[in-house]
Amino acid sequence: MTTDPLAPLLALTDIAPAVDRARERVDQALRHRALRRHGGQVAAELSLRSAVASAALEGYAHEREEVRAGTVTDPVMQGALRIAGALPNFVELWPRAPRQVLAKLHVLAARGVVPDSALGRPSSDVGVTARIDGLATLIAGGTAVTPLVLAAVVHGELLALRPFAGPSGLVARAAARLTLLSTGFDPRGLVAADVGHREREPEYLGAAGAYATGTPDGVRSWLRHYMAAVEVGAEQLTAVGDEILANA
Numbered sequence: 001m002t003t004d005p006l007a008p009l010l011a012l013t014d015i016a017p018a019v020d021r022a023r024e025r026v027d028q029a030l031r032h033r034a035l036r037r038h039g040g041q042v043a044a045e046l047s048l049r050s051a052v053a054s055a056a057l058e059g060y061a062h063e064r065e066e067v068r069a070g071t072v073t074d075p076v077m078q079g080a081l082r083i084a085g086a087l088p089n090f091v092e093l094w095p096r097a098p099r100q101v102l103a104k105l106h107v108l109a110a111r112g113v114v115p116d117s118a119l120g121r122p123s124s125d126v127g128v129t130a131r132i133d134g135l136a137t138l139i140a141g142g143t144a145v146t147p148l149v150l151a152a153v154v155h156g157e158l159l160a161l162r163p164f165a166g167p168s169g170l171v172a173r174a175a176a177r178l179t180l181l182s183t184g185f186d187p188r189g190l191v192a193a194d195v196g197h198r199e200r201e202p203e204y205l206g207a208a209g210a211y212a213t214g215t216p217d218g219v220r221s222w223l224r225h226y227m228a229a230v231e232v233g234a235e236q237l238t239a240v241g242d243e244i245l246a247n248a
Helices: 008-010 017-028 034-057 064-069 073-091 098-111 126-142 147-162 169-182 193-199 201-212 216-247
Strands: none
Touching: 008 017, 008 126, 008 147, 017 216, 034 064, 034 169, 034 193, 034 216, 073 098, 073 169, 073 216, 098 126, 098 169, 126 147, 126 201, 147 169, 147 201, 147 216, 169 193, 193 201, 193 216
8 A cells, every 4th residue: 555655744743733723714714705795806815915925025025005006017026926817727737737837837937037048947956856756746646635735845845946047936835826726725716825924934934944954843844834824824815805895
């Protein structure tokens, strides 16, 4: 019998309860009344917030209202917005051809930031290639763990490897969101975990560095952070829903 490669992660101290808590918070948020009549508006606002947060985590912070107004021309911010708009188009392809989708995400993220010849071209380093291959196997159905853990691993691996030139973090965060979308955990893209990463940025950076060490404690640190960020994402959904209902 084949052993699930990610199953041991749930045995790390505090991780299973953290996953359960994050899932419960998301389930509760997804029952918000605003989603019945204003689902599209809620999704658009959360997509914008996620893009602004993701660009900020790359070192390109902008005021949300300026981005909303269309006055920000920074290419990294524009890349984050392009990714946000395109993610639903990759839902079906992601589990079938993850390497292809990663390349497409990089093209969207890095246009105008890196030379055209580098767009969509991952590192040729043998070690990086091998780990991307392993990650692709997991995404394509090589694990049965909860999508939250898979998304966290996808995110952590891509941050650690940085397989693309330029704003590779945009690709990592997009891939994690796409994992939640494609598995049906967050089919409408309403969990703004990137806002949680931004709000807890020092922890995000520290936990990502810890994950890159490959130690059990490092992986545990990252998983705990990721679940906390998902909880913030659920809180964002609730806050946006409340605001939209109040102004309806």
